[in-house]
Amino acid sequence: MANSNTKPATGKLGIMIVGLGAVSTTFITGVLMTRKGLAKPVGSMTQYDKIRVGRGADKKYLHLKDIVSMPSLDDLVFAAWDVYPANAYESAINAEVLKEKDINPVKDELLAIKPMKAAFDHNYAKRLDGDNVKQCRDRWDMVEQIREDIRNFKKNTGVDRVVVLWAASTEIYVAPDMQYHGTLAALEQAMKDDKKDVIAPSMCYAYAALMEGAPFIMGAPNTTVDIPAMWELAEKTQLPIAGKDFKTGQTLVKSGFAPIIGTRMLGLSGWFSTNILGNRDGLVLDEPANFRTKEVSKLSTLETILKADVQPDLYTDYYHKVRINYYPPRNDNKEGWDNIDIFGWMGYPMQIKINFLCRDSILAAPLCLDLCLLIDLARRAGRFGIQRFLSFFLKSPMHDYTQGEEAVNNLYQQYTMLKNAVREMGGYEADEEID
Ligand SMILES: NC(=O)c1ccc[n+]([C@@H]2O[C@H](COP(=O)([O-])OP(=O)(O)OC[C@H]3O[C@@H](n4cnc5c(N)ncnc54)[C@H](O)[C@@H]3O)[C@@H](O)[C@H]2O)c1
Numbered sequence: 001m002a003n004s005n006t007k008p009a010t011g012k013l014g015i016m017i018v019g020l021g022a023v024s025t026t027f028i029t030g031v032l033m034t035r036k037g038l039a040k041p042v043g044s045m046t047q048y049d050k051i052r053v054g055r056g057a058d059k060k061y062l063h064l065k066d067i068v069s070m071p072s073l074d075d076l077v078f079a080a081w082d083v084y085p086a087n088a089y090e091s092a093i094n095a096e097v098l099k100e101k102d103i104n105p106v107k108d109e110l111l112a113i114k115p116m117k118a119a120f121d122h123n124y125a126k127r128l129d130g131d132n133v134k135q136c137r138d139r140w141d142m143v144e145q146i147r148e149d150i151r152n153f154k155k156n157t158g159v160d161r162v163v164v165l166w167a168a169s170t171e172i173y174v175a176p177d178m179q180y181h182g183t184l185a186a187l188e189q190a191m192k193d194d195k196k197d198v199i200a201p202s203m204c205y206a207y208a209a210l211m212e213g214a215p216f217i218m219g220a221p222n223t224t225v226d227i228p229a230m231w232e233l234a235e236k237t238q239l240p241i242a243g244k245d246f247k248t249g250q251t252l253v254k255s256g257f258a259p260i261i262g263t264r265m266l267g268l269s270g271w272f273s274t275n276i277l278g279n280r281d282g283l284v285l286d287e288p289a290n291f292r293t294k295e296v297s298k299l300s301t302l303e304t305i306l307k308a309d310v311q312p313d314l315y316t317d318y319y320h321k322v323r324i325n326y327y328p329p330r331n332d333n334k335e336g337w338d339n340i341d342i343f344g345w346m347g348y349p350m351q352i353k354i355n356f357l358c359r360d361s362i363l364a365a366p367l368c369l370d371l372c373l374l375i376d377l378a379r380r381a382g383r384f385g386i387q388r389f390l391s392f393f394l395k396s397p398m399h400d401y402t403q404g405e406e407a408v409n410n411l412y413q414q415y416t417m418l419k420n421a422v423r424e425m426g427g428y429e430a431d432e433e434i435d
Contacts, residue, residue, distance in 0.1 A: 004427030011160030019168025218243030389421030
């Protein structure tokens with residue numbers, strides 16, 4: 001390893017997950033099965049990818065763990081909160097993502113993961129009605145109770161560090177409102193004043209995590225940490241934050257495919273994305289207010305890759321539409337269709353169709369692992385605030401929109417940012433060499 005200032009990954013890393021549903025249980029089960037040598041963590045770049053470090057005669061391709069100190073999967077300790085009382089084993093079975101043969105070998109460990117009571121507000125996810133919920137006087141009390149959970153987890157397990165990951169349902173859309181979300185002081189006051197309509201439960205988790213020294217990752221499209229007040233808190237506590245919305249299926253394809261159109265100088269007149277899914281995530285997103293959060297997130301991808309101000313002949317006024325349809329028979333096996341109307345030489349129209357028969361949680365699980373390990377790495381490297389290098393994993397990457405900054409959505413640019421951050425944290429030079 002090169003000369004790096006990054007602190008080593010000593011002891012255990014606690015991963016506290018908000019939501020113990022399909023994604024979380026697929027993630028946890030996969031880690032436990034891999035630990036036993038019974039599965040492979042396919043799709044995880046922290047476990048598989050080799051990144052080039054050095055140039056010319058000095059160049060070599062190394063796994064991340066050989067570039068910078070990383071925890072092994074044996075070092076991870078899990079905990080979760082959920083609205084429903086089912087333990088991780090029951091929840092994994094209910095989710096019907098994994099076959100029983102891929103769950104049963106780690107049954108005992110899964111049975112032991114019993115969800116703590118959720119910080120929940122029914123108005124934020126009307127389709128959920130579980131009763132494993134904290135009784136809170138107000139939003140400030142909600143924060144206090146979550147902080148206590150984090151402290152207890154640390155005490156009971158002796159973990160060295162904690163990361164908090166939101167893999168719970170998508171909440172209804174909370175538009176950033178500078179009166180309440182503009183500064184940390186305003187946010188804290190709104191929590192104390194119990195402004196329920198502008199303080200989502202997810203904000204209480206994020207605030208509690210940062211106050212307890214834990215980086216926070218937003219895996220749903222919720223605006224939770226995508227507000228100046230949380231950026232301020234991340235700076236004050238010197239902790240990294242990441243979000244939002246795991247980039248798993250259709251948007252992964254979009255952020256990888258749009259650059260083909262953009263670099264080949266083809267025009268775009270429309271991009272229609274629709275999909276069917278039937279899991280609990282799909283059920284929650286069937287509620288228009290919850291879908292709105294997802295829609296905002298999914299729509300943001302194209303406009304920063306195919307830009308009208310850069311190529312007005314090619315990208316002015318293209319029609320971009322995204323739909324999600326709840327269709328129970330498919331459960332977690334989402335099917336996505338993309339119809340892309342492009343045009344070429346002299347404006348002649350053409351079409352591209354992409355049909356992705358994917359598995360939602362199978363795609364999301366490795367992202368959970370990578371995000372948790374990399375945000376912990378960022379913390380050990382002394383990085384804080386929005387972690388732009390994690391945009392690679394996210395549908396709607398956070399950026400400072402108050403300063404006119406644009407998100408980077410192009411998958412290949414995101415990958416370069418990711419590799420350079422890893423190089424730097426490992427004590428190597430960042431560069432833009434072609435691999
Ligand atoms: N799987 C993917 O491809 C993908 C991609 C991007 C984002 N996501 C997001 O990941 C999240 C999880 O997806 P999933 O398929 O596991 O959903 P899921 O419905 O199976 O699990 C979510 C769990 O969160 C719980 N929950 C809801 N609000 C909570 C709260 N306030 N506190 C604690 N628990 C709470 C629910 O009871 C549920 O068990 C969703 O928001 C989804 O939109 C998933």
